[in-house]
Amino acid sequence: MKLLTLGINHHTAPVAIREKVAFDPEFLQEALHDLRQHLLGANQAGLPEATILSTCNRTEVYCAANDASAAGLLHEATFDWLAKTQQLAPSSLQPHIYSLPQSDAVRHAFRVACGLDSMVIGETQILGQMKDAVRTANDAGVLGTYLNQLFQKTFAVAKEVRGSTEIGAHSISMAAASVRLAERIFEKISDQRILFIGAGDMISLCATHFVARKPKNVAIANRTIERGQELADSISMQDLEAESFKLSELPGRLYEFDIIVSSTASSLPIIGLGMVESALKQRRHKPMVMIDLAVPRDFEPEISRLDDVYLYTVDDLGVMIKTGANLRQAAVSQAEAIIEDRVGNFMHWMHGRNAVPIIQDIQTQGERLRQLELERAMKRLMRGDDPQEVLNAMAQGLTNKFLHGSLHALQHSNGAERDALIKLLPKLFASHTKPEDH
Numbered sequence: 001m002k003l004l005t006l007g008i009n010h011h012t013a014p015v016a017i018r019e020k021v022a023f024d025p026e027f028l029q030e031a032l033h034d035l036r037q038h039l040l041g042a043n044q045a046g047l048p049e050a051t052i053l054s055t056c057n058r059t060e061v062y063c064a065a066n067d068a069s070a071a072g073l074l075h076e077a078t079f080d081w082l083a084k085t086q087q088l089a090p091s092s093l094q095p096h097i098y099s100l101p102q103s104d105a106v107r108h109a110f111r112v113a114c115g116l117d118s119m120v121i122g123e124t125q126i127l128g129q130m131k132d133a134v135r136t137a138n139d140a141g142v143l144g145t146y147l148n149q150l151f152q153k154t155f156a157v158a159k160e161v162r163g164s165t166e167i168g169a170h171s172i173s174m175a176a177a178s179v180r181l182a183e184r185i186f187e188k189i190s191d192q193r194i195l196f197i198g199a200g201d202m203i204s205l206c207a208t209h210f211v212a213r214k215p216k217n218v219a220i221a222n223r224t225i226e227r228g229q230e231l232a233d234s235i236s237m238q239d240l241e242a243e244s245f246k247l248s249e250l251p252g253r254l255y256e257f258d259i260i261v262s263s264t265a266s267s268l269p270i271i272g273l274g275m276v277e278s279a280l281k282q283r284r285h286k287p288m289v290m291i292d293l294a295v296p297r298d299f300e301p302e303i304s305r306l307d308d309v310y311l312y313t314v315d316d317l318g319v320m321i322k323t324g325a326n327l328r329q330a331a332v333s334q335a336e337a338i339i340e341d342r343v344g345n346f347m348h349w350m351h352g353r354n355a356v357p358i359i360q361d362i363q364t365q366g367e368r369l370r371q372l373e374l375e376r377a378m379k380r381l382m383r384g385d386d387p388q389e390v391l392n393a394m395a396q397g398l399t400n401k402f403l404h405g406s407l408h409a410l411q412h413s414n415g416a417e418r419d420a421l422i423k424l425l426p427k428l429f430a431s432h433t434k435p436e437d438h
Contacts, residue, residue, distance in 0.1 A: 001146055001350065005105040006078045006097060007053075007060030010119050013096035015315050019296035021086050021093070023054040024267055028133075029140040031085060036142050038081040039065055039074070049144030051137040051151070053112075055129050056263075056295035056314050057119050062109065064146035075099045103347050109150060110339045113158035115167060116332060119318045122168040125201070127158050149349065157342045165334040175206040177317040178291045179213065182259050185289050185310050189213035189259075196220050197247070197262035197270070199227040202293055206261050207235060217241040219257065221250050223264075251275050255282035263293035269300045276303050283308075291317075366402075373397045 008021050023031055032050055039048035048065035061078055079097065083090045100108050108117070113130055115122040134151045137143045143151075161167055179189065186192050194215045196203045199222045211218065218235050219242065222228030228244035235242035245253065247270065254260070254275060264270060271290075276299075280288070290311045292299045297313065304311040377394040381387060406428070410421050 001353065002063075002065055002074050003102050003105040003146065003150070003350075004063045004065075004074045004078060005060055005100040005108050006063070006075065006082065007058055008093075008096045008098070009058035009060070009117070010315065010318060011117075012098060015295055015297060015313050016301070017096055018057070018059065020088060021059045021082070022056075022295050023052055023059065025054075025136075025265055028052060028054070028136050032137055032140045032142045034085065035061065035063075035078075035081055039063065039077050047144070048142075049147040050142045051133055051147055053130055053133040055126065056293065058112075058117075060112075062105070062147060062150070064144060064150075075101070103343055106150060106346050107339060107343045109154045110157045110342060111336075113154045114161045114335055114339065115158075116335060116339075119314070120173055120321045121332065123173060124162075124168065127155070128201075131155065146350070146353070150346065153342065153346050157339060160342075161335045161338055164338070165331040167331045167335050173205070173209075174202070174293060174314070174317055174321070175209040177320045178206055178261060178293070178312075179209045180320060181291060181310075181312050181317065182210075182289045185287055186258065189215050192216060192258040193256060194218050194259045194261070195254075195257035196231070197250070197260065197298065198222060198264040198294075199231045200263060200265075202263040203261065204231060206263075206291075206293070207231060210259070210261070211235055211238055211240060214240070215259075217243075219253075220244040221247050221253075223247050251278070255279035257288070258286070259289045259291070261291045261293065262298040264298055266294070266298060267296055269296075269298055271299045271303070273300050273302045273306075276306060276309060280306065280308055293317075369398065369401045373401070 008018060010018070013021075032052060035050045035052070036048050039050070048063060050064075051062040053060045053062070061082060063074060063078055065074055079090070079093075079099070082088075083093050086093075111117045113127050115124065115126055118126050130151070134143065134147075137147070182189060182192075189210065190213060192215050194210055194217075196207055196218070197220075199220060203220075207218070207220075218232070218240060220228040220232045222231075222244065223246070225244055225246050232242040232244040250271070254271070255278070260271075262271070276288075276290075285308045287308050287310065290299055290303065290309060292311065292313050295314060299311055303309055373394050376397070377390050380390045380393070406421075406425055410418065410425065413421055
């Protein structure tokens with residue numbers, strides 16, 4: 001069984017590339033089924049397993065499959081599928097891709113879940129996103145024994161690392177970094193009007209940080225008014241003016257806001273250059289801060305060229321959140337040591353699973369030999385033969401059959417093969433029972 005993680009992340013590609021590879025959550029199960037069929041067509045050796053993790057900072061495909069052919073088959077099939085599905089030329093995707101087989105795939109999964117591979121070292125959101133990805137794969141029926149075991153172990157390692165190290169200490173979250181970027185332009189957030197676009201977990205977290213600065217007022221623009229209203233109501237409970245309106249009203253209201261923070265699951269930009277230019281005219285070119293936390297991006301990149309707009313993407317926030325890296329280094333080293341040990345444990349389990357078919361074959365063969373000797377002994381007893389002689393003959397027959405294969409292999413081998421058998425056979429036939437034990 002071969003494991004593989006193939007992906008792209010904030011270390012290997014800018015947001016302009018990552019957004020082209022990201023998967024729409026609504027179509028993730030469909031993509032998983034398609035991936036399985038693609039892998040199955042590439043290799044008929046067994047039913048493949050798959051999971052797709054797609055966030056603002058990474059898109060990763062986790063696979064497990066019987067790879068009886070060339071070593072690179074699983075990598076090639078997965079890469080070809082990803083490029084084709086996302087309608088990208090392989091040559092444009094290849095420079096940004098990492099492909100991690102076997103223990104490297106296990107180590108990577110552990111590091112991702114622990115927040116060691118995140119833009120914000122030690123952040124916890126990725127663990128929830130990974131659990132969501134596994135739940136989606138399970139619901140789609142493509143998880144399987146090996147990936148299920150991998151991710152259950154991954155979640156256990158993440159819990160252990162977070163419980164025994166200070167990996168989350170001194171970290172600056174994306175939400176906190178968003179506030180700091182806004183404060184570079186506006187000295188007082190309390191004098192500004194803030195618009196949040198979307199109503200998911202990231203926006204809720206950002207709202208908490210901005211609301212702590214007591215802005216003049218807050219609005220939520222969302223595709224469904226009900227979801228946005230829930231967030232607005234929670235903000236209003238903190239003695240702040242907050243409202244919710246439909247996303248379709250955004251073009252006519254964008255000019256009202258000084259700070260706009262957006263994080264939606266839209267596959268296309270929802271705020272275009274023309275919309276922002278119109279808003280700036282109505283504001284008489286009063287500055288606007290726009291923070292785009294979405295991948296694919298919610299703001300058209302051309303907006304950044306406007307003189308009175310300060311547009312920041314997740315990559316811009318990434319520069320700021322590295323400030324606590326040195327303070328977290330000791331915890332990172334501890335976490336890496338734990339992960340390395342647990343990778344060894346998982347690979348031992350995998351190798352044990354690989355031996356299961358051989359063990360089953362040996363047990364089946366042993367049972368067949370036992371039945372043959374038992375039937376022969378029963379026939380002799382029914383003929384009235386001496387029971388003692390029958391038992392001796394049965395024991396001798398079982399012993400001869402048990403030793404035949406090994407002795408035959410030893411007698412007909414030579415060179416390195418014979419040396420290896422001479423070293424191995426004593427271990428296989430080592431007695432665990434003392435001569436006096438009965």
